[in-house]
Amino acid sequence: MGKALTNQAMALFKSQVFLFLSEIPRGECIAYGELAKKAGFPSHARQVGSLMKNLPKDTKLPWHRVVNAQQRISFAENTDAYLRQKTRLEQEGWVIVGTKLVLNENS
DNA sequence: CTTACGGCCCTGG
DNA sequence: ACCAGGGCCGTAA
Numbered sequence: 001m002g003k004a005l006t007n008q009a010m011a012l013f014k015s016q017v018f019l020f021l022s023e024i025p026r027g028e029c030i031a032y033g034e035l036a037k038k039a040g041f042p043s044h045a046r047q048v049g050s051l052m053k054n055l056p057k058d059t060k061l062p063w064h065r066v067v068n069a070q071q072r073i074s075f076a077e078n079t080d081a082y083l084r085q086k087t088r089l090e091q092e093g094w095v096i097v098g099t100k101l102v103l104n105e106n107s
Numbered sequence: 108c109t110t111a112c113g114g115c116c117c118t119g120g
Numbered sequence: 121a122c123c124a125g126g127g128c129c130g131t132a133a
Contacts, residue, residue: 005130032115045115047130052114066114074114081114 005041013041017051021061027092027104029065032074049074064088072099 005013016039024030032052033045041047052063064085068074073089075082077099086096093106 010130033117036115043116043128044130046113046128047115049114050130063114068114069116085114 013039014051016040017048018061024062024065027106029067031069032066033069067101071101
């Protein structure tokens with residue numbers, strides 16, 4: 001049972017997640033869990049998801065480059081959120097089948 | 108205080 | 121490749 005994160009730890013977690021996210025280049029992507037690890041909190045994948053969900057709509061952060069550990073978009077296929085993310089990833093060269101990121105044509 | 112709920116993840120079938 | 125089950129942990133109700 002891990003102890004609860006202090007407010008300060010959470011603040012650090014957030015800033016680290018946003019920092020590493022901002023460094024993901026166009027054409028690449030990263031898993032929620034990977035981002036959590038890099039930020040120093042390996043068991044907080046879901047919290048990364050929450051952070052993404054709560055980003056302001058006009059954010060400049062590349063939230064769409066965050067996918068799940070199976071390289072899939074974590075939204076149901078018939079949703080708006082899914083379409084938004086898929087469209088943005090396709091603009092960066094990804095070929096996507098269903099929710100699966102198959103390959104990137106540019107890389 | 109306790110439930111419920113996620114933009115999750117991992118391990119088997 | 122697909123799915124279920126268990127674990128995870130902050131946040132809102």
